[in-house]
Amino acid sequence: MRSILKATAVSLATLVALAGPASAELTGNLKINLDTSNPAPRATMEALIAKFQAAHPALNITTNVIDREAYKTQIRNFLSADAPDVLTWYAANRMRPYVEAGLLEDVSDMWADGTDIANELASTKGALTVDGKQWGVPYTYYQWGIYYRKDIYEELGLSEPANFDDMLSNCEAMIASGRKCYTIGNKWLWTGAGWFDYINLRTNGFNFHMQMAAGEIEWTDPRVRETFANWGKLIRMGAFIDDNQNKDWQQSLPFIIDGSAGAILMGNFAVSPLREGGLTDDQLDFHQFPAITAGVAMAEDAPTDTFHIAANAKNKDNARAFLAYIVSADAQTEMNNGANLGQLPVNSKASVDDDKFLNKGFEMLSSNSPGGVAQFFDRDFPAEMAQAAMEGFQEFMIYPDNLDDILDRIEGVRKEVY
């Protein structure tokens, strides 16, 4: 193991050393702000930065790790005040306000045709493009889907649903056995947004969903109502756990762990707490959200985390060299493996760690998501729009009969936002 690590370190070092003309020994400063504050990702990032440092001993690197939630409130502050050279953030609409405020550096040159980045990271180019230019590079992403209790499904003679009818009939069987079908903690709203994303992507398709995100479709449109009608079927039959508006997502996990709910729609980050809570890989399994409207191409949510250069950065050349390093196949393989981030690398030449759920997610995203890859509701939709809509979703999940009111309200916000 150690020799493998050593070999990786050496190969990474040589890789960095050989990375073209920019490989000339870097000097000066490099200030990095990270939001990877939890222990494993933090250690991962620090190890990768240490390797970069080893390849450029004359470079003076300062790393500033900020708690993930605090980071979200501080980013605008530090981008304008005390700008780092490199910083972590999220793709798509989440970076748009900072792009529009002129706080992020245009890195289209790094994405130019024929470069390694353009070739190896093509799948996320769209998510990093605003106004035809690229504003950062991705380093990790993860799949969303349904994590379910295989042992309970088998006990009830159920199988993974292939379409919405299967999903509903599975759910009926589940309810008949005295369980709930899906656990959800919707206190902080984004969990409900996951359900909307998937039901809308399956009912109306990726392009329609993105048109909604761009504000081109009225929320009172009959096609949107169709999405809510499908969602309402699940809500009215009692598919979701009670009192879900008062629980955060972690508080919803005990229901699937003790078997009083059969499944959860969540990102791959749920696997580690579910395993720690006592579920084995024989009990827990993953399936793609089933098709609803026949013929609509499957599309997935796969939120992407990114690195950017601040427009006010003082050491942009060093920052570019660091970005090139962090997206390299080796660096991405290393940082995304199970012991580190436990997510999927974005670089197509990187390899996925041998983990049941990572493999399933990788397979789904690479071969079974022809419709497209969305970021996530609150990353695709503008912040104000997302907030109003998610509050509506929360109300809808408790009072499905208020739908008309809810949609009128969201539509009112849409008219103001765009």
Added chain:
Amino acid sequence: MFPKPIEKSSRTWQLGYQALLPTVMLLWLAPLLAVALFSIRPDSDFLVGNYWGWPSSFEMTKNYGMVFGSAMPRYIMNSFLITIPTVIGAVALSCMTGFALGVYKFRGNLLIFFMFIAGNFVPFQILMVPVRDLTLDIGLYNTKTGLVLFHIAFQTGFCTLFMRNFIKALPHELIEAARVEGIAEWRIFWFVVLPLMKPAIAALSVLIFTFIWNDYFWAIVLTQGENAQPVTAGITSFNAQFRAMYHLMSAGSIVAALPPVLMFFLMQKHFIAGLTLGAVK
């Protein structure tokens, strides 16, 4: 007018009181007890929904070990480096302003005093943007010095009110007697008034220490990262990207709450001295 002592009420009242008191106390302490209990639970208890039951195992050493193995000691150190200079600065300044406003009669005395008080009525949230821009312009953004200077400036208003009223209540004859002896004014301040102010200084120090130690708002507005942030802002650094680490945050909160509590117990004598001062003239 005054509450009747409980010994003088009827037996039924006494029984009711005795039964109610522990219940209310338990209710009152419930959040604190929960934090204390959470801090010795293993992480898995939160995942299986065992919030209030018996902990499945006791992880005190592990949780607190992780707290001390993380960046917490650094944050606690920052808290001390911010709080202690602020207490010294604010109390020293307000002793002087309090002396000036309480002893000398001059034009505008009351006006200046009211301005100090008026400062307390400004909701500090509205100062957020200007103060942040100011610290940025003077190059004190994201430094402990910036935070200390701001706290001193903002706390001095309240401290002055406290000190001025305290000095005003001192027997003026003492100062006049000293003047008759021909003692310089600064010596009167240093040798006559200051020793009499000890209880007020002690009480105010404890108060300001707790205020500043518990400050969260300015900590996140004016600082970022572990080089300058105090423990209140640093405590959330236990949280993972997707998960809140309740057990570690609870352990961290308890560690972070210890200094002000210790401070209170150490200074308790002065506190009581301050309260009873003047009662037995």
